[in-house]
Amino acid sequence: MAEFDLIVIGGGPGGYVCAIRAAQLGLKTACVEGRETLGGTCLNVGCIPSKALLNATHLLHETHENFEKMGLMGAKPTVDWERMLRYKDDVIAGNTKGIEFLFKKNKVTWLKGWGSIPEAGKVKVGDEVHSAKAIVIATGSEASVLPGITVDEEAIVTSTGALALREIPKSMVVIGAGVIGLEMGSVYARLGTQVTVVEYLDAITPGMDAEVAKGFQRILSKQGLKFVLGAAVQVVERTKSGAKVAWKLRKNDAAGEIEADVVLVATGRKPYTAGLGLEALGVELLPRGQIKVDGHWQTNVPGVYAIGDAIPGPMLAHKAEDEGMAVAAVIAGRHGHVNYGVIPGVVYTTPEVATVGATEEQLKEAGRAYKVGKFSFMGNGRAKAVFQTEGFVKLLADKETDRILGCHIIGPGAGDLIHEICVAMEFGASAEDIALTCHAHPTFSEAVREAALACGDGAIHA
Numbered sequence: 001m002a003e004f005d006l007i008v009i010g011g012g013p014g015g016y017v018c019a020i021r022a023a024q025l026g027l028k029t030a031c032v033e034g035r036e037t038l039g040g041t042c043l044n045v046g047c048i049p050s051k052a053l054l055n056a057t058h059l060l061h062e063t064h065e066n067f068e069k070m071g072l073m074g075a076k077p078t079v080d081w082e083r084m085l086r087y088k089d090d091v092i093a094g095n096t097k098g099i100e101f102l103f104k105k106n107k108v109t110w111l112k113g114w115g116s117i118p119e120a121g122k123v124k125v126g127d128e129v130h131s132a133k134a135i136v137i138a139t140g141s142e143a144s145v146l147p148g149i150t151v152d153e154e155a156i157v158t159s160t161g162a163l164a165l166r167e168i169p170k171s172m173v174v175i176g177a178g179v180i181g182l183e184m185g186s187v188y189a190r191l192g193t194q195v196t197v198v199e200y201l202d203a204i205t206p207g208m209d210a211e212v213a214k215g216f217q218r219i220l221s222k223q224g225l226k227f228v229l230g231a232a233v234q235v236v237e238r239t240k241s242g243a244k245v246a247w248k249l250r251k252n253d254a255a256g257e258i259e260a261d262v263v264l265v266a267t268g269r270k271p272y273t274a275g276l277g278l279e280a281l282g283v284e285l286l287p288r289g290q291i292k293v294d295g296h297w298q299t300n301v302p303g304v305y306a307i308g309d310a311i312p313g314p315m316l317a318h319k320a321e322d323e324g325m326a327v328a329a330v331i332a333g334r335h336g337h338v339n340y341g342v343i344p345g346v347v348y349t350t351p352e353v354a355t356v357g358a359t360e361e362q363l364k365e366a367g368r369a370y371k372v373g374k375f376s377f378m379g380n381g382r383a384k385a386v387f388q389t390e391g392f393v394k395l396l397a398d399k400e401t402d403r404i405l406g407c408h409i410i411g412p413g414a415g416d417l418i419h420e421i422c423v424a425m426e427f428g429a430s431a432e433d434i435a436l437t438c439h440a441h442p443t444f445s446e447a448v449r450e451a452a453l454a455c456g457d458g459a460i461h462a
């Protein structure tokens with residue numbers, strides 16, 4: 001038994017960042033993690049491995065689509081799937097070991113095993129009970145699978161299984177046109193798999209600016225993904241060669257079904273809090289299973305805090321990281337702050353999609369007077385040079401004050417470009433502030449400036 005100022009339960013992006021920051025602020029800190037490696041879902045079976053596969057398959061696609069156009073002739077690469085998976089695993093290992101190193105460097109103790117909270121101020125890991133002045137629950141989330149579906153991670157898979165298929169499937173049905181479905185669908189479509197995405201709602205990526213979602217769907221369709229929208233999935237069952245998905249269209253009850261080698265269930269995630277002993281501890285949960293916290297991420301049990309996917313808000317690694325740093329500051333007696341109005345969201349397809357702030361639909365619904373500045377990557381010289389002219393930047397600003405309210409980008413490097421607007425929004429900047437800022441030529445970021453110019457006297461290259 002050891003005594004700590006803080007024990008963080010969960011070593012994902014929320015938990016490990018919280019632990020490192022707490023140690024930096026002088027707290028004697030431990031982090032409980034039961035996986036073999038640190039990093040949680042994100043590093044082990046989520047963000048990082050999917051980015052490795054997206055990178056490899058994007059390059060494959062480039063060699064087939066664009067190399068000859070640039071005078072790069074010769075044999076087109078074929079895929080050694082085992083080797084590609086090894087590359088992905090090496091990337092995971094490099095990242096998870098990096099966190100282990102950071103723990104050592106910052107003197108964070110890794111308590112290996114699964115933790116529970118037998119009483120406030122105590123954390124049980126295996127047979128040992130440790131004491132802590134404060135406890136942070138950062139246990140993340142797990143796939144939320146439709147009732148009646150049995151996931152075997154072979155023919156019927158979640159994102160975890162989709163990242164480690166034994167072979168490249170000839171066909172795949174993705175249930176859910178959210179971020180996981182579209183990123184993994186893109187990976188396999190580029191590897192030659194026939195991908196059909198079945199989505200309950202009438203548009204892909206629910207919650208995204210409708211114009212952007214529509215443009216995104218058009219681009220993905222051109223890349224070979226097929227979409228069945230407005231379809232309520234009824235049954236998913238294994239067949240001899242794979243699995244079958246049956247649905248009914250919501251508008252007219254028309255039935256449809258499709259068989260594929262693999263079915264990926266990507267219908268969202270839910271908080272993972274099983275085994276923590278929250279009920280006995282009396283920690284209040286919300287109806288959807290999230291832990292209820294106050295403005296300082298404290299639960300109704302004093303000294304027990306929660307962050308990340310286990311509490312309300314977007315289930316994003318960077319949101320969890322921000323909360324991790326903020327709650328560490330609070331526990332160390334400082335001020336902790338997260339601006340929930342400026343949390344970017346990125347889909348790492350090609351082209352990428354990135355958004356921050358309000359969508360046009362949200363502004364309409366709020367009855368807000370706004371203006372739209374749009375600029376297509378067709379008018380961006382750099383995008384032309386690298387065959388990435390699909391997509392646009394859409395900037396939303398207050399009609400009266402010109403203050404930036406939101407930004408939505410489909411296009412090359414969108415996931416990086418969005419941060420210019422995040423910083424601008426943090427500073428309460430106007431579209432004109434962006435328009436008056438010199439942007440290097442030729443860069444993709446000029447498209448952001450042009451969208452800002454379009455909010456004023458007009459874009460130059462439109």
Ligand code: NAI
Nearest residue numbers: 176177178179180181198199200233266267268269315346
């Ligand atoms: P999601 O919430 O993004 O999308 C789930 C989709 O499934 C929705 O479009 C929903 O309408 C649809 N759906 C739900 N029930 C359905 C049914 N019965 N039949 C057909 N469609 C149905 O969830 P997803 O993609 O599983 O991702 C989980 C979480 O992980 C999300 O919060 C996401 O933000 C996060 N994530 C983030 C990534 C990123 O930031 N790049 C990458 C991957 C995941």
